[in-house]
Amino acid sequence: MAQSPQYKVYYFASAREAANDTTSESFDYPPTCQSGPDGSGLRISVQEVLARCVAKHPGLQAVVDRCMVALNQEYVPQGTGCDQVWVKPNDEVALIPPVSGG
Numbered sequence: 001m002a003q004s005p006q007y008k009v010y011y012f013a014s015a016r017e018a019a020n021d022t023t024s025e026s027f028d029y030p031p032t033c034q035s036g037p038d039g040s041g042l043r044i045s046v047q048e049v050l051a052r053c054v055a056k057h058p059g060l061q062a063v064v065d066r067c068m069v070a071l072n073q074e075y076v077p078q079g080t081g082c083d084q085v086w087v088k089p090n091d092e093v094a095l096i097p098p099v100s101g102g
Contacts, residue, residue: 004028005042005089009053015067015095018059027052029089042089046071047082049093063097070094 006026011019027049029042046069054060069076072092076085087093 007044007049007087007089007091007093009049010092010094012094012096013099014097015060015063018063019053019057020059022057043086045083046076046085046087046093049087050082050095053095060095064095066098068096068098070096 006028008024008026010024011022016023029044030052033042033044050064050069054064069078069082070093071085071087073094076082
């Protein structure tokens with residue numbers, strides 16, 4: 001049986017702690033997920049990915065709004081722009097909270 005398409009989420013620093021010390025995890029696409037209007041195949045918005053992460057790890061709610069989000073090692077727009085950035089099968093999403101240092 002073929003494995004269903006997935007994307008992977010990485011949690012760093014306080015996001016990892018809020019996700020019960022989970023470093024990374026793979027998610028299946030939800031059954032309601034459809035191909036993009038351009039026929040580009042399965043996709044889910046970054047905003048939906050974040051909502052799924054918070055649903056699985058409620059402690060992330062306090063952290064996710066402050067996180068930078070990267071898709072395949074490139075930062076994506078925060079806020080309303082997240083609903084226009086698409087995660088496709090085998091993509092990697094990273095939640096990167098602010099850090100301080102000296």
